[in-house]
Amino acid sequence: MRSGLGLSLCCRTDGAGTHRVDDRRVISGIVHMLRSGARWRDCPAAYGPYTTIYNRFNRWSRQGLWFEIFQALTGHSGIYGLAAIDSTHIKAHRSASGGKGGPSSKRSASRGAAAPASSTRSPTAKAGRASSS
Secondary structure, eight states, X not given: OOSOHHHHHOOOOSOOSSOOOOHHHHHHHHHHHHHXXXXXXXXXXXXXXXXXXHHHHHHHHHHTHHHHHXXXXXXXXXXXXXXXXXXXXXXXXXXXXXXXXXOOOOOOHHHHHHSOXXXXXXXXXXXXXOOOO
């Protein structure tokens, strides 16, 4: 575990490049984006540039910093063997269940097997017609 999580977050001391965005704002932005489930590009500007929010989340994830923060706050690692939790859901449009509403015009399998195929002519349809000569 690193000594002092606050010191491990702010790394730049050489003064090169642009001013560093406040780590508290970045952490708030990361938490906001993870809770909302939105794209990183849709991050509100109040948290800083979305590229900074994403890059720090990605970098800190690779470094294992989130596990260290969790352990420092709760006292345990939070890992209890193998587990997978997925909160993904799909919202389907109301017409996604298929076709138009109302009763189905399809025959059931048992009724359809006994009836002649609908693409062939019925033998009785021709016999019932009178010849027109």
